[in-house]
Amino acid sequence: MTDTLNLVVITGMSGAGKTVAMQSFEDLGYFCVDNMPPSLLPKFWELVKESGKVTKIALVIDLRSRAFYDGIIEMLSGLDNTQFVTTKILFLDASDEELVSRYKETRRSHPLARNGRLMDGIHKERELLTEIRNQSQMVVNTSMLSPRELREQIFRVFKTSDNPSFHIEVMSFGFKYGLPIDADIVMDVRFLPNPYYVAEFKALNDLDKPVRDYVMEQPATEKFYQQLTALLKSIMPGYLKEGKTSVTIAIGCTGGQHRSVALAQRLADDLAIDYPVDVTHRDMKKRKESVNRS
Structure with a gap:
């Protein structure tokens, strides 16, 4: 694999806009994978390196499970030590009040609070994500952003000259x-x-x-x-x-x-x-x- 691979890991709070972010990266020409099981990541990475054809990848990572979280941290540490990969972590956040409002609007239950209070799930997720948030190169608070504004912000940062033009x-x-x-x-x-x-x-x-x-x-x-x-x-x-x-x-x-x-x-x-x-x-x-x- 001779070309530098641009890898963006999209993560953050549930309800903060990861789906909109993934769709934005797809429009920027990234190969996007949503919540790949950690056990498949090593094999996926080997296939990417062998092909040599994929130069931009966006992984949407769900870090709510401690086992998942530890595996991703280890993987990212290894990638940062190679000369072929440029890794950036995009962390999407939002205020507790906004996350509650979004969950109420969609009538979905928080994945960490299926049998408890919504706020308990949000607080537990914040605690699990503290380390990865601190390691992120880009943290975006979407509390006051519309989907279109989030998309525009991602385009401003990640759009390059080889992206498909209008x-x-x-x-x-x-x-x-x-x-x-x-x-x-x-x-x-x-x-x-x-x-x-x-x-x-x-x-x-x-x-x-x-x-x-x-x-x-x-x-x-x-x-x-x-x-x-x-x-x-x-x-x-x-x-x-x-x-x-x-x-x-x-x-x-x-x-x-x-x-x-x-x-x-x-x-x-x-x-x-x-x-x-x-x-x-x-x-x-x-x-x-x-x-x-x-």
């Missing part, structure tokens, strides 16, 4: 084949003149220049397109601010052959000036495939 997916589709369920924004362009009813265009699609020109030369198309691009360019910074890593924009017409293809392609080309963009035409070949099958 990108846009532009898709054309046909309403007759169903809405794309993964779209963030859906635009319906069935109000535009349809080249399908022009005899010489019927068998073509909007990647063919005559069809594309026909669609784009319509006054209604240009007016709509200018308004659409102005809207999208004004809201993309908002998605970035909210921590989104991607946005999918779907443009639909009846069959996904003509109008939606032309507009999706042009939109992708224009947005690519400012953002990484991928474009797909989901249903463009569907009619042709249907004819061939018959």
Whole structure:
């Protein structure tokens, strides 16, 4: 294993935000493991070193068990003595009052107080976690943080230049084949003149220049397109601010052959000036495939 491995151990009080933290590290490109049994950690570590392909790992560790706790402390001590591993411990904390409020809201029982008072479980967990908290390189109190704010804080500290950047997916589709369920924004362009009813265009699609020109030369198309691009360019910074890593924009017409293809392609080309963009035409070949099958 020649590359340095960045290992982040995510731990802390139950209810302090470990799930949100793990999801944030996943979006940063980390290989994430949630509460791996300590007996499997040595084997897991050997597999990581042998592969040499994983360079960023985030382990969510539950230290409420004394046996678990001792095993993790020993493992981290060993890793810190190697030249190939950079280890950071992220400890998530919150006030007793906030933890009680979160447990009451979710109606969950504390894992250390299943047959007792909630506060007894919280106090017992604080005692068990004292040593690992003192060893942590980063302690975050989430009492006053929303999930989005916690995510932003993690991104500020751990985001690097090789993390996946924000990108846009532009898709054309046909309403007759169903809405794309993964779209963030859906635009319906069935109000535009349809080249399908022009005899010489019927068998073509909007990647063919005559069809594309026909669609784009319509006054209604240009007016709509200018308004659409102005809207999208004004809201993309908002998605970035909210921590989104991607946005999918779907443009639909009846069959996904003509109008939606032309507009999706042009939109992708224009947005690519400012953002990484991928474009797909989901249903463009569907009619042709249907004819061939018959």
